[in-house]
Amino acid sequence: MRLSFGDKLFNAINIAVLGVIGCVTIFPLYYVFVVSFTEPAEYLRKTVILFPENWSLASYKYLLSTEAFPKALGVSAFLASVGTLCSLAVTSSLAYALSRKRLRGRRLFLILILFTILFSPGIIPNYLLVRELGLINSIWSVIFVSLSSGWFVILMRGFYDSIPDELEEAAAIDGCNDITAWIRIVLPLSLPALAAFGLFFAVAYWNQYFNALLYLNDADKWPIQVLLQNMLIDASSSSLGDVDPLIQPPPSETLKMAAVVIAIVPILMVYPFLQKHFAKGAMVGSIKG
Amino acid sequence: MIVEGKAALKRKNGTATRLSGSLSLWKSLKKDKYLYLLALPGLLYFLIFKYLPMWGIVIAFQNYSPFLGFGSSEWVGLSHFVRFFSNPDFMILFRNTMAINLLNLCFFFPLPIILSLLLNELRSELYKRTIQSIIYLPHFLSWVIIVSLSFIMLSQSEGIINSLIAYFGFAKIDFLTNPNIFWIILTVQSIWKEAGWGTIIFLAAIAGVNPQLYEASRMDGANRIQQMLHVTLPAIRNVIVILLILRLGDIMEVGFEQVFLMYNGAVSNVAEVFDTYVYRVGIQQGQFSYSTAAGLFKSIVGVALVLLANKLAKKFGEEGVF
Numbered sequence: 001m002r003l004s005f006g007d008k009l010f011n012a013i014n015i016a017v018l019g020v021i022g023c024v025t026i027f028p029l030y031y032v033f034v035v036s037f038t039e040p041a042e043y044l045r046k047t048v049i050l051f052p053e054n055w056s057l058a059s060y061k062y063l064l065s066t067e068a069f070p071k072a073l074g075v076s077a078f079l080a081s082v083g084t085l086c087s088l089a090v091t092s093s094l095a096y097a098l099s100r101k102r103l104r105g106r107r108l109f110l111i112l113i114l115f116t117i118l119f120s121p122g123i124i125p126n127y128l129l130v131r132e133l134g135l136i137n138s139i140w141s142v143i144f145v146s147l148s149s150g151w152f153v154i155l156m157r158g159f160y161d162s163i164p165d166e167l168e169e170a171a172a173i174d175g176c177n178d179i180t181a182w183i184r185i186v187l188p189l190s191l192p193a194l195a196a197f198g199l200f201f202a203v204a205y206w207n208q209y210f211n212a213l214l215y216l217n218d219a220d221k222w223p224i225q226v227l228l229q230n231m232l233i234d235a236s237s238s239s240l241g242d243v244d245p246l247i248q249p250p251p252s253e254t255l256k257m258a259a260v261v262i263a264i265v266p267i268l269m270v271y272p273f274l275q276k277h278f279a280k281g282a283m284v285g286s287i288k289g
Numbered sequence: 290m291i292v293e294g295k296a297a298l299k300r301k302n303g304t305a306t307r308l309s310g311s312l313s314l315w316k317s318l319k320k321d322k323y324l325y326l327l328a329l330p331g332l333l334y335f336l337i338f339k340y341l342p343m344w345g346i347v348i349a350f351q352n353y354s355p356f357l358g359f360g361s362s363e364w365v366g367l368s369h370f371v372r373f374f375s376n377p378d379f380m381i382l383f384r385n386t387m388a389i390n391l392l393n394l395c396f397f398f399p400l401p402i403i404l405s406l407l408l409n410e411l412r413s414e415l416y417k418r419t420i421q422s423i424i425y426l427p428h429f430l431s432w433v434i435i436v437s438l439s440f441i442m443l444s445q446s447e448g449i450i451n452s453l454i455a456y457f458g459f460a461k462i463d464f465l466t467n468p469n470i471f472w473i474i475l476t477v478q479s480i481w482k483e484a485g486w487g488t489i490i491f492l493a494a495i496a497g498v499n500p501q502l503y504e505a506s507r508m509d510g511a512n513r514i515q516q517m518l519h520v521t522l523p524a525i526r527n528v529i530v531i532l533l534i535l536r537l538g539d540i541m542e543v544g545f546e547q548v549f550l551m552y553n554g555a556v557s558n559v560a561e562v563f564d565t566y567v568y569r570v571g572i573q574q575g576q577f578s579y580s581t582a583a584g585l586f587k588s589i590v591g592v593a594l595v596l597l598a599n600k601l602a603k604k605f606g607e608e609g610v611f
Binding site for chain 1: 321323325326328331335338340342346348404419422424425427436438442452485514546564577581584592595
């Protein structure tokens with residue numbers, strides 16, 4: 001089919017407009033990336049850097065030589081791994097049980113769980129609960145409060161609905177009870193779905209900020225997001241803790257950018273896998289508003 | 290005769306179940322005990338971390354003192370609510386919340402629709418997927434990172450934007466501390482983070498449009514823009530209306546972490562919203578009861594609006610959320 005002049009013009013403008021939007025979106029990320037790798041002397045000499053002449057790892061070396069930064073990375077990695085496993089275990093077992101029609105009271109349970117999406121008692125009652133439980137300053141507080149959510153239970157239950165009861169009946173004949181059937185048959189069947197949910201949990205744990213700020217007072221228990229806030233937004237000079245006095249500190253700006261890049265890299269690494277599972281997550285996200 | 294007998298038996302069984310409901314619940318608990326055991330950790334989680342705090346709401350009606358506890362603190366009825374409503378802070382919180390949300394509705398809301406219409410018109414699948422990958426990415430970055438990036442880009446001393454402004458000989462702009470543009474900065478951040486992600490639901494709706502409609506409109510001589518406006522747009526009109534209504538139901542919600550992180554002394558008057566107020570007055574100043582009352586007010590109005598919006602959305606023939 002031949003394109004008319006108008007169609008060609010439309011195509012060209014459309015490609016250009018979306019190209020500009022793409023560039024504007026990617027630019028801040030590109031900028032922190034290149035500046036974080038710029039040699040300190042070059043950064044101090046120039047006003048604007050769009051592409052460094054001399055690449056350098058100075059900012060990264062310095063960050064990783066500090067006491068606080070690697071520790072915060074460790075805390076966040078702990079949250080993203082252990083937290084995700086706990087979340088998956090609790091959410092998937094509950095979702096599976098709720099998907100079985102023989103579970104009496106499942107409608108009531110579902111309504112009660114839906115209600116928690118709709119209504120939250122607010123920051124203070126949650127804080128007081130964590131305090132009463134003696135979890136203030138414990139990293140587990142961050143995991144416990146975000147262990148599961150109504151949305152995830154509802155979504156996962158939807159997935160488990162497609163597993164027929166006959167499968168368990170067959171398992172029962174082979175001598176399985178519900179728990180062993182779940183572990184030996186249902187879980188292996190749902191591995192791809194669990195992986196998808198796990199990715200979303202892991203990103204959420206890596207991005208945990210406010211709960212950590214609320215429940216963790218000691219700076220040495222901070223995850224990376226709280227440390228970043230302290231370094232970049234509060235611009236606190238002492239946030240990195242003890243540093244090796246032999247290393248000449250790079251300019252604070254390149255240091256900040258290196259910190260942001262390190263916090264973004266894990267997200268970038270899982271991003272291609274996340275993309276596969278967008279559709280489901282997006283539907284929830286859009287409903288959540 | 291046999292059929293009748295069976296039916297009678299069934300009826301009889303029916304009454305029997307109803308009469309001994311608790312008994313059969315016990316039986317079911319016993320028979321499916323492992324299934325209940327599977328559900329137990331999750332149910333306990335919701336009970337402890339979602340329902341126990343609801344009990345904590347009582348402190349909104351008390352002068353809660355951590356030493357006396359929930360049980361023996363003095364009851365004061367609605368006085369915290371009265372104090373909150375008569376406090377000049379209340380109007381400021383309300384104004385800020387509404388302003389941020391209205392700006393969002395006017396400038397953020399239409400963007401994913403426009404973006405998805407444009408994306409839909411791209412003929413190169415590779416180019417389309419590249420752009421999509423780029424504009425979806427910021428959705429997964431935390432607000433701490435988004436605000437950090439904003440500081441890096443916009444700071445007055447070192448930010449690249451101000452460096453460029455100064456380079457061209459103009460006066461630097463105090464993007465981060467100017468109360469007049471604070472709401473606009475918030476809107477721009479939201480757009481950068483979520484506008485791309487917002488296209489997904491519209492693209493899904495557009496994917497369901499019957500291709501024959503485009504063919505027919507071409508026969509009638511419609512060009513690309515006309516097709517976009519008269520075929521694609523009407524096809525996603527329902528989704529737009531539903532999302533708009535649901536968005537209106539969320540009008541009391543402001544992205545807490547975003548506002549909290551962007552907050553500073555210079556913009557405090559335009560940056561305080563309900564949730565940040567609860568945090569500052571409650572956690573930082575220790576006025577637990579008063580701030581719980583403020584938070585409870587916001588939650589209840591929020592729930593009412595969401596339910597109302599959901600009812601309206603259902604009227605438009607779409608399935609609601611609740």
